[in-house]
Amino acid sequence: MDSLGSVTHLDISNVVLDDAFFDMIKSKFPFLESLSLGIVSRGLESIVITSFPLKRLTLRFWVDIMTIDVQVYAPKLLFFFYDGRVTVPSLSFPIIAPAEIKLGFILKNTVDHSFFIKMREALSLTSKFDIDIEVDDRKALVSSKTKVDDLRRRVSFPVTNVQQLSLITFSNERQWKHTQFFDAFFSICHPSYVKLKCNKCFTKMMVKEMMKKKTSDLKDVAFKNPRNGNWEDLTTSSTSLFADAFVDFKLNWLSHHGPSGPKMNRNRSGIYSLKRVFKSCILPNWMSL
Structure with missing residues (x-):
């Protein structure tokens, strides 16, 4: 390890993590700017990474885990990529969050x-987020018993910092017929772009959901015409142009043009605070500051 002290980019596969591993990364690689780990450890509860020069970090989980808490102390970090199975990590960047985060499932x-x-x-x-979701074609993505109403009650407002949602699935129509994926996903965020690689059945369902949202939350939707590459307004008849291939959509949400909920202020320590959002909705006029 002493002979590798000048390394700036490190990619390691089949990693079994422990505290000694991260101590080694911190002490033996003082110039490390990019770290990528293929993790095979099971039963992990937390990962704590400390690195002053680190700018890019990728954590790929090759095994199923139940829960994981990821803490990264890296003041120069620009990009973070989490690639795993069903588990959504608890993310913490106590110094400062990176400008871009990508989540893959x-x-x-x-x-x-x-x-x-x-x-x-x-x-x-x-941060700006990209989300990649690949679905096993043997099961529906979201249970028909998913409590979307409860989800909406617990989520105060959909975030607008998701740049792109990418979906890969070739599930058949029967498996998707009663799914509530779109209702659930659009309840937590309003992505600017949606990229699909799927069958025609799935694309039609996506179009149906977006056209339904267009009457309430969506201002307009465009798709990239596969014949000429131009962006065009989406209509219910547009599906005649879609084949079993990539289809790109551009979503212009009403929430993108104004406040959709409490603004979050981030200070240099990574702590977030609410910005006087209840002034007009809770206090009577004579008590407003």
């Missing part, structure tokens, strides 16, 4: 509303 089992609640907690950071 391979879903093999049906998820319920608790999955979306945990994801909404992760999205509370002021």
Whole structure:
């Protein structure tokens, strides 16, 4: 390890994590700017990484875990990528959060509303997010018993910091017929772009949900025409242009043009505070400051 002290980029697979491993990273790689780990440890409860020069961090979990708490002390961190299975991590950047965060999930089992609640907690950071979801084609993505109304009560407002949602699935129509994925996902965030790689059935369902949202939350929706690459207004007849391939959508939400909820102020210590949001809705006029 002493001979590798000048290394700036490190990619390690099949890692079994313990405290000694991260102590080694901190002490033996003083110039490390990029770290990528393929993790095979089971039963992990927390990961704590401390590195002053680190700018890019990737954690790929190759095994199923129940819960994981990730804390990163890296003042220069610009990009963080979590790639795992069903588990949504609890993320903490006590010094400062990176400008970009990417979350990737391979879903093999049906998820319920608790999955979306945990994801909404992760999205509370002021960073820009990309979310990649790959769905096993043997099961529906979201249970028909998902409590979307309860989810909406527990989530105060959808965040607008998700740049792109990417979905890969080739599940058949029967498996998606009663799913509430769209209602649940759009209850926690309003992504600017949606990229699909799926079958025609799934695309039609996506279009139906977006057209339904267009009457309330969505200002307008455009899709990239596969024939000429131009962005065009989405209509219910647009599905005749979609094949079993990538389809890109651009979503213009009403929430993108004004306050959709409490503003979060982040200070240099990574602590978030609410910004006097109850002034007009709780206090009578004569008590307003």
